[in-house]
Amino acid sequence: MKLDYILYGFGILFCLAGLAYLAAQYVRFLSEPGKLVSLLLTVALFAFLGKYFEDLGW
Amino acid sequence: MATRRRNLFLYLTIVCFFGLVVIFIVDGYMGVYETIHITTGEREQAIEPDFWVQQGRFFEPTGSASVNRDEKAFFRYVVDNRRLSGYSDQVQVSVFRSQRKIADLLAEPVSVPAFGKQELTWTVDSSEVVPADWPPEQNFEFTVVIRRGGIERKIIIFLSPRPFVPKPPGSVPLPLS
Numbered sequence A: 001m002k003l004d005y006i007l008y009g010f011g012i013l014f015c016l017a018g019l020a021y022l023a024a025q026y027v028r029f030l031s032e033p034g035k036l037v038s039l040l041l042t043v044a045l046f047a048f049l050g051k052y053f054e055d056l057g058w
Numbered sequence B: 001m002a003t004r005r006r007n008l009f010l011y012l013t014i015v016c017f018f019g020l021v022v023i024f025i026v027d028g029y030m031g032v033y034e035t036i037h038i039t040t041g042e043r044e045q046a047i048e049p050d051f052w053v054q055q056g057r058f059f060e061p062t063g064s065a066s067v068n069r070d071e072k073a074f075f076r077y078v079v080d081n082r083r084l085s086g087y088s089d090q091v092q093v094s095v096f097r098s099q100r101k102i103a104d105l106l107a108e109p110v111s112v113p114a115f116g117k118q119e120l121t122w123t124v125d126s127s128e129v130v131p132a133d134w135p136p137e138q139n140f141e142f143t144v145v146i147r148r149g150g151i152e153r154k155i156i157i158f159l160s161p162r163p164f165v166p167k168p169p170g171s172v173p174l175p176l177s
Helices: A002-029 A032-056 B002-029 B049-055
Strands: B031-040 B043-047 B062-068 B072-082 B087-097 B100-112 B116-125 B140-148 B151-160
Touching: A002 A032, A002 B002, A002 B049, A032 B002, B031 B049, B031 B062, B031 B151, B062 B072, B072 B087, B072 B100, B072 B140, B087 B116, B100 B116, B100 B140
Parallel strands: B062 B151
Antiparallel strands: B031 B043, B031 B072, B072 B116, B087 B100, B087 B140, B140 B151
């Protein structure tokens, strides 16, 4: 079970690192609607992730 | 029931994540981009595609470079096609001064395959742009206008004046007493 959590942690870290890389490289080329939708999706992503961990009992 | 609800949040998180990745790829990466490299003297500067977006928020974006008088400015124009289909258009380069065209430098078609690049090069000889009677101690500016399809890029070239060296005073005859 502990190993599962460690793997989840790594998965989440890699996902966030990938997003950070994309943001650093290409956010300057995004159009204004693209930036707005990205912001909304980021907020939703962290909100759903938070709810998921809340349900897990963290 | 609780597990299904929890999994739903996880799936929604994953959907948001992939949505972000898709937006970055489709909106941020894909498209036709251009980079302008200008070499004057011993320096090369590159005007990246985002320059026009960032500057365009506040005023009409204009690149700039400076060149010594009677020297040349070397341009390298790279069209980067990051699309699934090919891209072809006409590129025209002209020199303007006070809204008046002085010379046409280039008129060439570009045809770039999908995810390919094409380079165009040209040279601006400042001695051919400056009028012959223009005082060498005075500044001079002109604009290189690059047109590709409906897009227009302006680059102002500033010509440094030659330093003014006063002539040494001639010998003054001494008054005879």
